[in-house]
Amino acid sequence: MSxxxxxATHPAVExxxxxxxxxxxxxxxxxxxxxxGSHYERRIRSFQPRRSRVTTSxxxxxxxxxxxxGLDIDGKRVLDLDEMFGGLPVVLEIGFGMGEATxxxxxxxxxxxxxxxxVHTPGQGNLLGxxxxxxxxxxxxxxxxxxxxxxxxxxxxxLDGCRVYxxxxxxxxxxxxxxxxxxxxxxxxxxxxxPGAVLHCATDWEEYAEQMLxxxxxxxxxxxxxxxxxxxxxxAFRPLTRFEGQGLDKGHVVHDLLFHRK
Ligand SMILES: C[S@@+](CC[C@H](N)C(=O)[O-])C[C@H]1O[C@@H](n2cnc3c(N)ncnc32)[C@H](O)[C@@H]1O
Numbered sequence: 001m002s003x004x005x006x007x008a009t010h011p012a013v014e015x016x017x018x019x020x021x022x023x024x025x026x027x028x029x030x031x032x033x034x035x036x037g038s039h040y041e042r043r044i045r046s047f048q049p050r051r052s053r054v055t056t057s058x059x060x061x062x063x064x065x066x067x068x069x070g071l072d073i074d075g076k077r078v079l080d081l082d083e084m085f086g087g088l089p090v091v092l093e094i095g096f097g098m099g100e101a102t103x104x105x106x107x108x109x110x111x112x113x114x115x116x117x118x119v120h121t122p123g124q125g126n127l128l129g130x131x132x133x134x135x136x137x138x139x140x141x142x143x144x145x146x147x148x149x150x151x152x153x154x155x156x157x158x159l160d161g162c163r164v165y166x167x168x169x170x171x172x173x174x175x176x177x178x179x180x181x182x183x184x185x186x187x188x189x190x191x192x193x194x195p196g197a198v199l200h201c202a203t204d205w206e207e208y209a210e211q212m213l214x215x216x217x218x219x220x221x222x223x224x225x226x227x228x229x230x231x232x233x234x235x236a237f238r239p240l241t242r243f244e245g246q247g248l249d250k251g252h253v254v255h256d257l258l259f260h261r262k
Pocket of ligand 1: 046047048094095096097098117118119120144145146147165166167168169180241242243244
């Protein structure tokens with residue numbers, strides 16, 4: 001449905017334009033624009049702050065579901081995942097984008113909790129709308145930087161898995177330092193994963209895939225699930241993601257990487 005039609009059929013809630021630094025939802029009613037504070041620390045970030053329009057249906061989903069199913073990554077408390085997910089095993093998904101693949105995976109496996117993190121407000125609203133309409137009680141949406149979530153808000157060994165599907169490729173050489181999959185990130189992530197938990201990455205950016213394979217293979221906390229030490233066949237459980245579809249349209253080749261936490 002187009003944004004203008006949604007607006008026309010839902011006149012009660014106006015679409016909201018994201019303003020960096022301004023809070024568009026009252027505290028607790030929706031994601032904060034900068035939950036940990038932009039000057040929380042000086043660090044190169046793996047995401048680009050974006051001005052983004054939230055449609056009426058996304059805003060409605062945020063207002064309805066954020067109080068129970070959303071959380072701001074403020075770096076101020078450690079999450080009790082057992083309480084949040086009723087004791088389900090919990091997989092972290094970093095960078096869910098618009099969340100369609102996340103919702104499909106949550107629907108296909110309701111026995112696994114998905115802690116889905118992104119900074120993108122329209123995507124948060126979209127995923128909460130999908131979760132609401134499909135009764136996906138096993139999804140929680142975290143707003144903010146996954147690094148702060150991992151470092152400040154998760155206990156060691158808290159995660160049963162991690163998914164990083166089509167992370168921003170940062171193609172320019174001077175931006176490579178912004179790529180998420182790097183040794184320091186892997187050290188932090190490994191500390192938050194249970195032994196045997198699976199890290200699943202996918203990318204359509206050939207040279208980033210090579211970097212992922214190289215740093216994951218070299219990292220002492222992870223072990224390739226593939227006996228030949230290479231890429232994994234695409235697992236049937238991973239749906240096509242929005243970003244992946246765009247890459248395939250351009251003729252890109254997709255690589256999956258499946259590594260165990262040692
Ligand atoms: C290229 S998009 C891919 C989205 C989706 N996985 C897909 O395949 O369509 C990468 C997403 O990761 C998010 N992202 C990047 N770094 C992040 C971080 N440190 N914490 C949370 N989200 C992040 C971006 O906001 C963006 O939505």
